[in-house]
Each structure stands twice: as C-alpha cells, then as structure tokens.
Amino acid sequence: MSIPETPLVLDHPAMMMAWSRARRREGRTVGFVPTMGNLHAGHVSLLKRAAADNDVAVASVYVNPKQFGPGEDFAAYPRTFDSDVAACAAAGVAVVFAPRDETMYPHGFATSVDVAGLGEGLCGASRPGHFRGVATVVARLHGLVLPTRAYYGEKDYQQLRIITRLSADLGLGIEIVGMPIVREADGLAMSSRNQYLDPEERAAATCLYRALLAAQRLADKGKRPAMALEDAAAAVIESDPPAEIDYVSLVDPDTLVPMSALDEPGRLCLAVRFPHARLIDNALLLPGGIIEGAHGE
Amino acid sequence: MSIPETPLVLDHPAMMMAWSRARRREGRTVGFVPTMGNLHAGHVSLLKRAAADNDVAVASVYVNPKQFGPGEDFAAYPRTFDSDVAACAAAGVAVVFAPRDETMYPHGFATSVDVAGLGEGLCGASRPGHFRGVATVVARLHGLVLPTRAYYGEKDYQQLRIITRLSADLGLGIEIVGMPIVREADGLAMSSRNQYLDPEERAAATCLYRALLAAQRLADKGKRPAMALEDAAAAVIESDPPAEIDYVSLVDPDTLVPMSALDEPGRLCLAVRFPHARLIDNALLLPGGIIEGAHGE
Numbered sequence: 001m002s003i004p005e006t007p008l009v010l011d012h013p014a015m016m017m018a019w020s021r022a023r024r025r026e027g028r029t030v031g032f033v034p035t036m037g038n039l040h041a042g043h044v045s046l047l048k049r050a051a052a053d054n055d056v057a058v059a060s061v062y063v064n065p066k067q068f069g070p071g072e073d074f075a076a077y078p079r080t081f082d083s084d085v086a087a088c089a090a091a092g093v094a095v096v097f098a099p100r101d102e103t104m105y106p107h108g109f110a111t112s113v114d115v116a117g118l119g120e121g122l123c124g125a126s127r128p129g130h131f132r133g134v135a136t137v138v139a140r141l142h143g144l145v146l147p148t149r150a151y152y153g154e155k156d157y158q159q160l161r162i163i164t165r166l167s168a169d170l171g172l173g174i175e176i177v178g179m180p181i182v183r184e185a186d187g188l189a190m191s192s193r194n195q196y197l198d199p200e201e202r203a204a205a206t207c208l209y210r211a212l213l214a215a216q217r218l219a220d221k222g223k224r225p226a227m228a229l230e231d232a233a234a235a236v237i238e239s240d241p242p243a244e245i246d247y248v249s250l251v252d253p254d255t256l257v258p259m260s261a262l263d264e265p266g267r268l269c270l271a272v273r274f275p276h277a278r279l280i281d282n283a284l285l286l287p288g289g290i291i292e293g294a295h296g297e
Numbered sequence: 298m299s300i301p302e303t304p305l306v307l308d309h310p311a312m313m314m315a316w317s318r319a320r321r322r323e324g325r326t327v328g329f330v331p332t333m334g335n336l337h338a339g340h341v342s343l344l345k346r347a348a349a350d351n352d353v354a355v356a357s358v359y360v361n362p363k364q365f366g367p368g369e370d371f372a373a374y375p376r377t378f379d380s381d382v383a384a385c386a387a388a389g390v391a392v393v394f395a396p397r398d399e400t401m402y403p404h405g406f407a408t409s410v411d412v413a414g415l416g417e418g419l420c421g422a423s424r425p426g427h428f429r430g431v432a433t434v435v436a437r438l439h440g441l442v443l444p445t446r447a448y449y450g451e452k453d454y455q456q457l458r459i460i461t462r463l464s465a466d467l468g469l470g471i472e473i474v475g476m477p478i479v480r481e482a483d484g485l486a487m488s489s490r491n492q493y494l495d496p497e498e499r500a501a502a503t504c505l506y507r508a509l510l511a512a513q514r515l516a517d518k519g520k521r522p523a524m525a526l527e528d529a530a531a532a533v534i535e536s537d538p539p540a541e542i543d544y545v546s547l548v549d550p551d552t553l554v555p556m557s558a559l560d561e562p563g564r565l566c567l568a569v570r571f572p573h574a575r576l577i578d579n580a581l582l583l584p585g586g587i588i589e590g591a592h593g594e
Contacts, residue, residue: 017470027322110414111432111466116407135408139436143468169408170467171440173314 004089007059007096013104013144016097020058020146028055032147032174034138037061038078039087042182042190046151049179051092058145059088060097062104067133078192097145104140113139115162115169118256122158122269123280126246134159135166142167142174149175153182155189157267157282161256181281183209189281196277204240208270208281211236211248215268215285222288224261226250229268229285237272246271246278253284262287301386304356304393310401310441313394317355317443325352329444329471331435334358335375336384339479339487343448346476348389355442356385357394359401364430375489394442401437410436412459412466415553419455419566420577423543431456432463439464439471446472450479452486454564454579458553478578480506486578493574501537505567505578508533508545512565512582519585521558523547526565526582534569543568543575550581559584 010016023030031050035043043059050057061084068074081098088096112132119131142150150167152160164176182190187209188202197205211233218232230248237243250259253267262285269282307313320327328347332340347354358381365371378395385393409429416428439447447464449457461473479487484506485499494502508530515529527545534540547556550564559582566579 013468017468021321021470024318024321025324106465108462109466110412111463112411112413113436114409114411116409118407139410140466140468143470146469165405166408168403169406169437171310171314171437172443173318173440 004092005094007085007088007093009085009096009098011098011100011103013099016058016095016099016144017146019095020144023056024146029148030054030145031057032142032145032150033057033059033093034141034150034152035059035061035084036063036077036192037084038080038192039084040182040190040192042153042155044087044091045182046153046179047088047091047093049177050149050151051094053177054148056094057092058095058097058147059084059093060099060141060145061085062097062099062137062141064104064133064137065101066105066136067130069127069129072127073193073196076196078195097141104137111139112136113166115165118158118162118165121256121258122247122249122251123271124158126271131159131162135162138163138166139170142170142172146172147174149177151177151179153180154178154282155181155191155280157269158256161254181283187213189279191279193277193279197274198276201242201274201276204242205272205274205279207237207240207243208272208279211270212268212281212283215250216283219262219285219287224263224287226259226261226266229262233268233270237270242274244273246273250285301389302391304382304385304390306382306393306395308395308397308400310396313355313392313396313441314443316392317441320353321443326445327351327442328354329439329442329447330354330356330390331438331447331449332356332358332381333360333374333489334381335377335489336381337479337487337489339450339452341384341388342479343450343476344385344388344390346474347446347448348391350474351445353391354389355392355394355444356390357396357438357442358382359394359396359434359438361401361430361434362398363402363433364427366424366426369424370490370493373493375492394438401434408436409433410463410467412462415455415459415462418553418555419544419546419548420568421455423568428456428459432459435460435463436467439467439469443469444471446474448474448476450477451475451579452478452488452577454566455553458551478580484510486576488576490574490576494571495573498539498571498573501539502569502571502576504534504537504540505569505576508567509565509578509580513580516559516582516584521560521584523556523558523563526559530565530567534567539571541570543570547582 031054033046113135215229215233250266328351330343410432512526512530547563
C-alpha cells in the first residue's frame with residue numbers, strides 16, 4: 001500500500017476554474033464530490049467512487065451559509081479541515097477546493113437558483129430557503145469545477161433529486177451519480193449531525209432505520225396503502241420519546257409527489273427531530289418486495 | 298471576397314453540447330451570440346465581433362417563451378430563420394444553434410434563475426418575470442454552449458448587467474462582452490420590434506434618441522440633478538403624442554440604482570410605449586461631458 005499523496009488545496013474559485021479547464025483541455029475526466037467537510041464513511045464512499053470512475057477527483061469542503069436557515073446550526077456545524085484533507089488523500093482525491101465565503105459569494109453576488117416542485121415538500125416545508133441555498137451553491141460549484149460526473153449521497157434524497165434536475169436543466173452535461181446510504185452498525189445513517197446527539201438520543205436515533213424496516217416488513221406482506229406504511233413507520237418513531245416526527249412520507253422516487261399506494265416502487269422519507277439534532281433517512285420500498293438502500297456497509 | 302460557408306445548424310442541445318465540448322478539448326476559443334432571431338445590424342455587429350475575437354463563433358436563434366409575459370408579443374415575434382442563417386454565414390458564424398421548445402424546456406424542466414436587485418427596477422417593474430425568463434434561458438444556453446466569450450448588445454442594458462452578474466455568479470468563467478447600440482440613420486436604436494410601428498409611430502420613435510441627446514446637451518451645460526436630466530428627456534418624448542413614457546431613469550451603470558445627481562457617469566434608460574410596440578433605449582451620460590453609446594454607425 002502506497003502512502004497517499006497530499007491533495008492540492010485550492011481556495012480561490014479562479015484557481016479551481018483554471019485547474020478544471022486545463023483538465024478538460026487534456027481530455028481527462030473529472031469526478032467531483034461537493035461536501036461541507038467533516039467527512040465520514042458516507043462521504044468516503046463518494047470520494048472513492050469519484051476517484052475510481054474518473055481520471056482525477058475533486059472534493060469541495062465548504063460550509064455553505066445560504067443553505068442554513070435562521071436558528072439552524074451554521075455556526076455549530078463541525079469544521080474538521082485537516083482530517084478532511086487526510087480523508088481525501090486516503091480516498092485518492094487530487095484536489096480539495098476549500099473556498100472562503102468572500103470568494104464563494106463575493107460582494108455583489110446576486111444570483112439564486114430554484115428548482116420548482118421538487119423543493120417544496122418534505123424538508124422544503126420545514127426548511128424554507130434551504131434548497132434554494134443548495135441549488136445556488138451547487139450551480140456555482142458545478143460551474144467552477146465543471147466535472148464530468150458529480151457524486152451525491154442518497155441520504156439527502158430530496159437534494160439528490162433536485163440536483164439531478166438542476167444539472168439537466170442548466171445544460172452543463174454533468175452526470176449526477178447517486179450513491180447508497182452508508183450506515184452505522186446499528187443502522188443509523190451516517191451524518192455529521194449524529195455527533196450532536198446525547199447518548200440517550202443516539203440510542204433512540206436508530207428509530208429512523210427501524211421505522212424504514214417496519215414499513216418494509218409491512219410492504220413485504222403485501223400492504224400497499226401509503227397511510228398504512230407511513231403509520232407503521234411513525235409508530236416506531238413515536239415509541240422513542242425523545243424523537244419527534246417532522247414528516248414520514250411515501251413519495252414517487254422521481255417527482256417526490258406523495259403516493260397514495262405502493263403500486264409502484266416508492267421512496268419512504270423520514271425527518272425526525274431530537275432535542276439536539278434533526279435527522280433524515282429514506283429507503284426505496286418495493287411493492288410486496290424488498291427494501292433497497294437500507295442495508296449497512 | 299469569398300462566398301460565406303453555410304453554418305452547421307444544430308437543433309438538439311445534446312449535439313450543441315458535444316460540439317462545444319469537442320472545441321474545448323481542442324483548446325479552441327468559442328464566441329457565442331444568443332439571439333431570438335430576426336437578425337438586424339445590431340446583431341450582425343455582435344456576430345462579426347464574436348467571429349473576429351474567437352477561433353469559432355456560435356449564434357443561437359431561439360424565441361424564448363419564458364421571457365414573454367401574458368399579453369406580450371411571443372406569438373407575433375418575427376421569425377425569419379432562413380435569412381438569419383444567411384446573416385450568420387455572412388458574419389462568419391460556424392454554428393447556428395436553433396433548439397425546439399421541447400428540447401430547450403423538456404418535460405420536467407423545473408429550474409429558474411433569479412438575479413436579485415438588478416432585475417427589479419426599470420423593465421423589471423413593468424415586465425414581471427421577464428428577467429427571470431432571460432436569466433434562466435441564458436444560464437441554460439451558456440451551459441450548453443460553454444463559450445469562451447458571449448456577446449450582448451447595450452440596447453438591452455439592464456439585461457446586459459444581469460447577464461454579467463449571472464455569469465460571474467454561476468462560475469462558468471465566460472467573459473461577457475457588451476457591444477454598443479447600433480442605430481438607424483435617424484438615431485432609432487435597431488430592434489426587431491421597430492417593424493411593429495406604423496409609419497406615424499416610426500416617425501415619432503426617434504424621440505427616444507432625441508430625448509437622450511436632450512439630456513446630454515443639458516449635462517454638457519453642467520446640469521447634474523437627475524430629475525432635471527430626466528425631465529428634459531421626458532419632455533421630448535411627451536411632445537410626440539403617440540409615445541407614452543414607461544420610465545425615464547438615470548441609474549448607476551453598475552448597480553442600476555437610481556442616481557440623484559450626475560456626479561459620476563450615469564446610464565440614462567428609457568422605455569416608451571407606442572400603440573404597436575414598446576421600445577427601449579439608453580446612453581451613458583458623463584457629468585458636464587459627452588454622451589457615449591448614442592451615436593449611429
């Protein structure tokens with residue numbers, strides 16, 4: 001095993017642009033993994049895939065203020081840059097793009113990007129402006145990095161759908177690759193926000209995964225009404241007192257429109273509030289069949 | 298003089314993308330002129346400049362429905378594709394991108410782009426949604442064509458400022474080149490909408506240019522209050538009965554914020570309604586000095 005090379009760290013958009021344009025002129029493929037840092041095994045699965053699928057891989061590390069609402073955890077969001085760079089190196093990433101706020105959003109920055117429909121339900125309902133912030137930073141990052149492929153985790157399923165739409169609409173020809181959720185041994189989906197949980201909350205936090213499994217079991221028995229599947233998932237979450245449901249919703253995997261019955265494959269999406277963190281999770285439910293994307297690595 | 302080569306006409310975004318990516322891999326510079334067709338001498342000045350400044354030039358011909366409001370002239374907008382292609386050929390354009398609605402905005406298209414501030418005053422006030430439509434189509438066209446430089450006329454000055462902002466914010470590294478207004482011999486700024494005017498309106502339509510000149514004369518005499526300059530311009534327009542003022546506004550050339558006095562160079566912007574067309578014009582006013590961009594070719 002070779003010692004991983006230290007990635008080139010670029011902090012200015014103009015440098016990132018120049019680097020990526022040079023790769024394009026060389027005809028090399030570029031894989032891109034945008035992150036807010038604090039990299040965990042979920043991110044690492046994206047980084048490794050980006051490095052494996054492309055000639056070179058770029059990760060961005062930027063805690064995007066535009067996607068945090070008032071009262072959300074922007075200030076508290078964990079920043080662990082040195083270990084993030086080490087994780088990028090170990091995964092084979094060539095460049096870490098770590099812009100500062102004043103160059104990501106320079107004086108006079110005025111553009112915002114919206115994706116109608118997909119951003120309105122689920123997390124969009126309880127986090128107004130969140131997906132506009134995501135779409136805006138992603139449009140700018142995709143423009144600066146101009147990758148061949150960009151990698152996003154399915155844990156943020158609504159975000160993945162929005163970015164897939166956005167990428168097609170903006171015409172940059174970037175292939176969006178969605179990657180399976182990576183879970184802790186007890187089923188909790190990897191998230192930087194898990195570390196906000198106190199021990200009692202952490203123990204209860206497996207209720208999201210258990211809720212998905214409960215819905216799966218019911219679907220396996222042939223149960224199809226969305227309400228029945230959602231109620232089964234909700235019952236699991238509600239049995240853990242510190243957990244409060246934000247939403248439990250079976251939606252069309254492409255349009256995110258709520259489904260009335262599991263007659264086609266559906267995405268069961270959950271958001272749950274604990275005293276110290278709000279967590280999300282989701283899984284593909286197949287009618288009368290198996291659950292995908294809900295198994296740990 | 299050689300016979301101009303017929304440009305390659307591409308109607309599918311995927312073809313346009315593939316062509317432009319190939320040019321980028323070759324390291325060739327691409328100049329881009331987005332148009333709604335019906336090309337006149339103003340467009341031709343952009344096309345020639347794009348062809349002269351770059352290894353290859355692309356023009357798009359697409360009447361973008363998203364930038365027309367209800368009751369505006371989308372259906373009536375002149376479509377003259379064959380002569381547009383001939384004009385592109387004569388100007389040295391290599392590719393004409395002429396997408397159809399169903400590929401520019403395929404089923405499911407959901408993204409919109411807004412540029413805050415710059416789009417709110419002037420034409421933004423009387424044409425709600427117009428600049429969102431412009432910004433959205435330009436973001437998509439810039440993405441598909443991925444030019445080195447894109448050329449826009451100063452006649453649509455607010456649009457030029459919005460696109461310059463948008464292009465910087467989306468990080469594609471496209472240089473936006475603004476080109477001077479081209480005028481008829483009597484001073485009327487070239488516009489596809491001039492042909493809507495009946496003979497009486499056409500005669501009166503020089504009032505926009507005459508209004509800019511009147512403000513210039515006043516500024517030359519050292520007059521600085523914006524209201525005095527705007528009133529002088531308005532008086533010229535109001536003396537032509539079929540003309541009705543939409544706005545007459547002296548604004549900061551960068552921010553488009555109304556100026557109270559011409560202590561720095563300012564952009565005097567006009568919009569005037571005639572029975573059959575709404576026309577716009579503008580010029581740079583210099584304090585106590587000369588007017589730029591208000592001279593015919």
